[in-house]
Amino acid sequence: xxxxxxxxxxxxxxxxxxxxxxxxxxxxxxxxxxxxxxxxxxxxxxxxxxxxxxxxxxxxxxxxxxxxxxxxxxxxxxxxxxxxxxxxxxxxxxxxxxxxxxxxxxxxxxxxxxxxxxxxxxxxxxxxxxxxxxxxxxxxxxx
Numbered sequence: 001x002x003x004x005x006x007x008x009x010x011x012x013x014x015x016x017x018x019x020x021x022x023x024x025x026x027x028x029x030x031x032x033x034x035x036x037x038x039x040x041x042x043x044x045x046x047x048x049x050x051x052x053x054x055x056x057x058x059x060x061x062x063x064x065x066x067x068x069x070x071x072x073x074x075x076x077x078x079x080x081x082x083x084x085x086x087x088x089x090x091x092x093x094x095x096x097x098x099x100x101x102x103x104x105x106x107x108x109x110x111x112x113x114x115x116x117x118x119x120x121x122x123x124x125x126x127x128x129x130x131x132x133x134x135x136x137x138x139x140x141x142x143x
Contacts, residue, residue, distance in 0.1 A: 001059070001061070002036070002039045002040070002043055002069070003039070003042070003043045003046060003057075003058065003061045003065050003066055003068075003069035004061075004066050004069040004073060006018070006030065006035050008066065008069075008070050009039075009070055009074055009077075012071075012074055018030050018035065021034075021077040021080070021081045021082070022034040022035055022077065022081075024081075034077070034080070035073070035077065038073045038074075038076035038077045038080070039069065039073045042068075042069050042072035042073040042075075042076055043069055045100075046065060046068055046069060046072070046100060049100035049101065049103060049104045050065070050100065050103055050104065052104060053103065053106060054110070062111050063111065064103075064108070065110060067096070068096040068099055068100060071089075071092040071095070071096040072093060072096050074089055074092070074093075075089055075093035075096075
């Protein structure tokens with residue numbers, strides 16, 4: 001399931017702009033396969049940032065992830081057709097990347113609780129239990 005849709009993108013930029021960015025053949029319509037490709041690229045980028053902290057792809061898309069997907073997808077559409085990307089789109093892309101970096105570091109919450117893994121905590125996972133201990137408080141008495 002993609003993190004955003006064409007409808008989400010059209011809430012950010014007019015449909016006529018989406019047509020200009022996707023319609024290489026001059027048919028006068030949005031080429032949805034190009035939009036889908038831009039979204040897939042954005043979602044892969046999002047997963048690369050969030051994968052160390054969360055199970056990706058997200059089954060329920062948090063609002064901040066959806067926003068990042070829309071902004072990165074829109075940037076991807078512009079970058080395939082326009083040499084000079086509008087400053088607003090470039091700024092929104094940079095902000096989305098900063099947010100993803102914060103999510104990856106754990107300084108920005110996506111609104112979901114996460115079970116920290118040993119890898120995300122910098123520790124080591126083990127299958128040992130307390131009953132497997134050789135050296136206990138009792139066995140170490142008098143040493």
